[in-house]
Amino acid sequence: MFQILMAGLVVEIRNRYSYVEKQCKDWVCLQTEHADIVAEASEEEILREQTRARFAPSLELCESICIYRAIARELTAFSAFVMHGAAVELDGQAYVFIAKSGVGKTTHTKLWIKCFPDRAAYINGDKPVMRWQGDRLFAYGTPWMGKEGYGCSGFAPVKAICMLERGEENQIERADDAVIVSRLFHQVLLPEEASEMELFMEMMDRMVREIPFYVLKCNISDEAAQLACRVMSRDGVGEYAEV
Amino acid sequence: MKVKEGFMMRKVGDQIVVVAMGQAAKQFHGMMNLNETGAFVWELLKQETSEENVLEAMMENYGIDRERAKKGLDSFLDKLRTVGVLEE
Numbered sequence: 001m002f003q004i005l006m007a008g009l010v011v012e013i014r015n016r017y018s019y020v021e022k023q024c025k026d027w028v029c030l031q032t033e034h035a036d037i038v039a040e041a042s043e044e045e046i047l048r049e050q051t052r053a054r055f056a057p058s059l060e061l062c063e064s065i066c067i068y069r070a071i072a073r074e075l076t077a078f079s080a081f082v083m084h085g086a087a088v089e090l091d092g093q094a095y096v097f098i099a100k101s102g103v104g105k106t107t108h109t110k111l112w113i114k115c116f117p118d119r120a121a122y123i124n125g126d127k128p129v130m131r132w133q134g135d136r137l138f139a140y141g142t143p144w145m146g147k148e149g150y151g152c153s154g155f156a157p158v159k160a161i162c163m164l165e166r167g168e169e170n171q172i173e174r175a176d177d178a179v180i181v182s183r184l185f186h187q188v189l190l191p192e193e194a195s196e197m198e199l200f201m202e203m204m205d206r207m208v209r210e211i212p213f214y215v216l217k218c219n220i221s222d223e224a225a226q227l228a229c230r231v232m233s234r235d236g237v238g239e240y241a242e243v
Numbered sequence: 244m245k246v247k248e249g250f251m252m253r254k255v256g257d258q259i260v261v262v263a264m265g266q267a268a269k270q271f272h273g274m275m276n277l278n279e280t281g282a283f284v285w286e287l288l289k290q291e292t293s294e295e296n297v298l299e300a301m302m303e304n305y306g307i308d309r310e311r312a313k314k315g316l317d318s319f320l321d322k323l324r325t326v327g328v329l330e331e
Contacts, residue, residue, distance in 0.1 A: 177256030178276070185260075185274045194249070194264035201253050201262065208256035 005029040007080055007129040007140040007155070011071055014040040019060035020067055024143040026153055037074040041066030068127070068144045072189050076196040080131035080140075081203060084187040085161075086150075087123040087139040088112050093159035094123055094139035095232055096130070098187045103164050106148055108218060111225035125150030130158070132203060137211055160212045160232040167217030170224045172231045175213040184208070244331045246288045246323065252277065261285065261328075270327055280305070281319055288329075294320075 003012045004027035012035035015021055041049075041063050049062040057065075072082040085098040086105045090112065097105050105125075112120045126146025128139045137158045145151035163175060163183055184204065191200050214232060218224035249267030252259065259282045263271035277285060283304060287297050294316065301312040323329040 177258050181255050181258040181260060181274075181276060184255075185262075190262060190268065190273070192265065192268055194251075197251055197262060197264045198253075201251065201255065201260075205253070205255045208258075 003029055003031055003035055004143065006071075006142050006153075007075070007078075007131050007138075008133070009036040009078055009080075011035060011037045011039060013067055014038065015063065015067070016041075016043070016046075017060035017063050019058075020064040023064060027143050036078065037071055039067045039070040039074070041070060064144070068142075069189070073191065075129065075131075076191050076200050076203075078131065079133070079199075079203060080129055081188055081200065082127050082142075083130050084127055086125045087128040087141075087156075087158075088120055089123050089139075089154065089156040090116055090120040090229065090233070092156055093233070094156040095159055095229075096128065096139055096161045097164055098161065098183065099164035100186070103166060104220070105164060106150070107220055108164055108216075108224065108228075109150075111220070111222060112229065115222050115225045116229065121152065121154075122150040123152065123154055123156060130207075132206065137207060158211055160214060161207075162214045162216050162228060162232060165215065165217045167219060170216075170218045170221070170227050172214050172216045172218075172228055175215045177208055179215065180208050180213045244288065244294065244320075244329060245291045246285060247328050247330050250328060252282060252285055263328075267328075275322075275326060275328075280315055281322075284316065284319055288323075 001014045002021055003010055004024050006027055010029065010032055013020060045066045046059055046062045049066050050057060050059060075081050085096050086109045087094050087096045088109050097109055099105050123139050123141045124145055125148050127144050129142050131138050131140060138155050139158050140155040141151045141153045191197055216228050247267060249265050250261050250263055252261045259277045261275045261277060284297055287300055297316060298309060298312050301316060302309060
């Protein structure tokens with residue numbers, strides 16, 4: 001058993017295997033009496049996870065996956081949730097990229113790191129925690145960083161959320177709510193409990209209303225990252241498209 | 244007829260969505276998008292009612308004739324049946 005500080009929360013992890021503890025080593029904090037969240041995966045859940053996966057992951061990896069899911073389910077009460085996406089920090093602000101798997105979140109965000117070497121860094125390349133703190137939404141790093149392992153224990157306020165698509169040319173525009181809603185719910189884990197759903201939907205609504213969302217059609221070029229960065233880092237929320 | 248227990252309808256941005264909670268979430272994953280008429284009918288279907296009652300309410304609320312109301316209602320009910328949220 002050990003405790004980590006993640007997304008500003010003390011999370012106690014009651015593990016069976018050592019893998020998850022190694023994975024969390026940069027997040028481990030001094031033991032406190034009171035943990036905000038206690039996460040544990042039963043043998044049964046771990047085995048079920050192993051059966052479900054297409055490749056046969058080790059039990060210790062399955063435990064880690066189950067534990068992150070258990071944490072995700074507890075986040076609602078803290079105005080937070082896990083989002084499947086890649087969060088990159090640039091000049092102190094977070095840009096979160098979401099897309100269907102295979103579209104190229106990692107490919108595109110790696111271009112940001114390459115194009116803005118002294119300014120951009122991964123917060124989390126796969127499943128950052130998003131948390132409302134006061135009147136701002138923050139993206140937080142977590143020990144669960146996907147197979148690439150891109151990320152850190154930092155965090156930044158979210159400037160924009162970008163929905164990626166592949167395109168011949170690079171083009172970015174503001175997304176309307178219908179497009180946002182049709183895609184957003186594929187990238188979040190809905191709570192099971194009725195009591196939490198109201199809070200959760202409140203967070204989704206607030207995010208859609210307050211955070212600018214964009215659709216970026218892009219190819220794999222430095223120009224794609226430069227265009228996305230130029231448009232999304234602007235202040236003010238005018239309606240515009242740029243090619 | 245009525246919609247099953249365990250669903251929540253609410254606005255997200257300018258969109259109206261329905262999500263499943265608790266037991267209902269085991270059969271219905273993700274969310275369903277409703278237009279304004281869909282939301283109006285959904286409200287009516289929260290309590291046991293008949294197709295006739297819903298049609299009359301639609302005709303009165305939107306000032307449309309029976310034929311148009313029925314066409315809209317049929318396609319909406321089909322949608323609800325497809326995802327299995329209607330109790331008949």
